[in-house]
Amino acid sequence: MAKKPSAKKPAKKTKSKAPAKKKLVAKPDEMLKYYRDMLLIRRFEEKAGQLYGMGLIAGFCHLYIGQEAVVTGCKAAMKDGDQMITGYRDHGHMLALDMTAKGVMAELTGREGGYSRGKGGSMHMFSTEKKFYGGHGIVGAQVPIGAGLGFANKYLENGAVSLAFFGDGASNQGQVYEAFNMAKLWDLPVVFVIENNQYAMGTSVKRASAETELYKRGSSFEIEGMEVDGMNVLAVRDAAQKAIKHARDGKGPMILEMKTYRYRGHSMSDPAKYRSRDEVTKTRAERDPIDWARARILDEGWADEDELKKIDKEIKGIVAEAAEFAQESPEPDPSELWTDVLLPVDAA
């Protein structure tokens, strides 16, 4: 007997919403670390914006301000050996992976002390030591590459999981779905993290996406998706733990849609005419991830104002030092123009 059309099941394995409110838990020292890490990203990006305004940073510079909880929460769920890869809004990811603020800032200013010795710039930095695989400027390209890292992990049986971050804009790229298909087909240990900051440059999700609930985008590949409050570092951490465990257990990828918001323009040259000033102000006032963490710490009595001020001061120092280094580090030697094009055949 033919099934009635109305009997059609909702997309399999796709959860509709995050579980009902239960209090997110954290240990005091964990929470203080998340606060510190998010603050470092915020202050670093503010300084980068300032240096850009002074003409010390050029080209494209995409700031992560507002989205700090996403990468901080994900990092908290990762284990040694796990990898991260993202698109061009990448400064926060590098700082979360403990790449030095100096090295990142000096790359932004195009200096010898930068992670790519000045040859990559804002969008192209890497650290094989810290398991950061870029920093990719082609929208969506990091998604199959991230799945490829997962392919290598599975092949080498090293137990590692790769986290591939991309935006709501990239989630409309065809290659993302090619990667979804193979990642599930082969149950690769990869987690797809969609940072939905609601605008792909100036185009809002609803103007670009037929299905605006992006965590459902894996349903036709049997990939489970979760919608996550990307402004809450603990919600992010808990979701990431679940997804990473799922991948590490050999069950394949999961999709985490992080509902987040970018306070600044798409890049430094963005006049942000596509959204109202009120929308930005309201989000900052009501959903700011750092304010939330700060309030939680004070509420719980895990630290007092003085202790938080000490953290603020420490961060300020790190960022000032990075900015200074980024200006003092020399430009790369002209001979650097010709290096790193090809490796010698016998490169060990």
Next chain:
Amino acid sequence: MAIDIKMPALSPTMEEGTLSKWLVKEGDTVSSGDILAEIETDKATMEVESIDEGTVGKIIVAEGSEGVKVGAVILQLLEDGESADDLGAPASAPESEAPKGEDQPGTTGESHPKDDSTDEPAPMPKTKPANDPDIPTNIKMVETTVRDALRDAMAEEMRRDETVFVMGEEVAEYQGAYKVTRELLQEFGAKRVVDTPITEYGFAGIGVGAAFGGLKPIVEFMTFNFAMQAIDHIINSAAKTLYMSGGQMRCPIVFRGPNGAASRVGAQHSHDYAAWYANVPGLKVIAPYDAADAKGLLKAAIRDPNPVVFLEHELLYGETFDVPDMDDFLIPIGKSKVRSEGSDVTLVGFARMVGRCLEAAEILAGEGIDAEVIDLRTIRPLDSDTVIESVKKTNRIVCTEEGWGQSGIGAEIAARVVDEAFDYLDAPPARVFQADVPLPYAANLEALSLPGTEDVVKAAKKVCYKD
């Protein structure tokens, strides 16, 4: 009259095949759609279906027969009311329609007109790898097809290094669309011989990620025409990342597959991409001609720590050449090879055009012109030193390629020769290349479009002022 069932062509380039098995016997009744037989070539096996109804009257070609020409009558089918008396003599192979309604020209005994622009259906000129400084003397030679040489190269490197794996469409269970990965699945298993969905952009990206993650992928494209979907990852992700990372990120990967004009497949399946990839720093680009180079260079490419684009040629896959019988035969990347020495004019080519240049050299010899033939083998890095040295000797050069002329490999070589050996030139450098149009399907137009031996001869005479 009985219906003649003929040997069908499995591909545009197939000329003959093996009738491996009959699934009907004389006296059987068959309907449209019934499977009559299995036939195979070195590339594929296929079932022959009946398009008619009737009774099997006579099996003309016995099971197990090899070298059955396309178009030869293999079975005669009796229609309703006919008996064995109606069989008559089978029509001669070339005439009338082929099975399955395939359009055949039908006068030459060939399934299709030659893809060649010359009239000679002769095989590719043989080469003497023994003259190669990279091959020790007194080494035993084994006759090998380019297809098997490529396969052997992959198999040897996979035995040598556990991190080498091959991925692509139909590489595993199907044994390769062109049978280049034949039997690799059986030896190395599904972990290392990975069938992908039809998703070039995606699996090229996964390959690059796997290379970043410590593996050495061999990514097969069914043809480089399809790699257009993946060229973003080849260039933006594979070629540029070492530089953009200040030397941190390695991408040891080989992108390989057939490139260039095949035969009668139209513009979207007949495109030489050598010039496209040769334009990109951070890539190595290889386009071998004979089986020894195919093997030695592919092994070197797999070991190379850089991304390599390895351009094969479909029309050379089935050609047989000598390959040295050595445990570990490698050809260094970036070295061209003088295929034939001469003093009057330098002919430069790569891949299939090397054969055209060698043929041209023979014709020219008959007219008193002593041509030197250089096989580039590697397109990037381009070994222009060998070319420059040759031009200093011959004072004349003809650059040949199967692709288009504008911004092509020939244009690049001509520019370098003018730069570095201007005072040695007795004539402007000449170029031979594909007509500046998308490759046409019609047999005559296709032949007109592609550069052939005669074009090389003509260009050589021109620079020798003997036209």
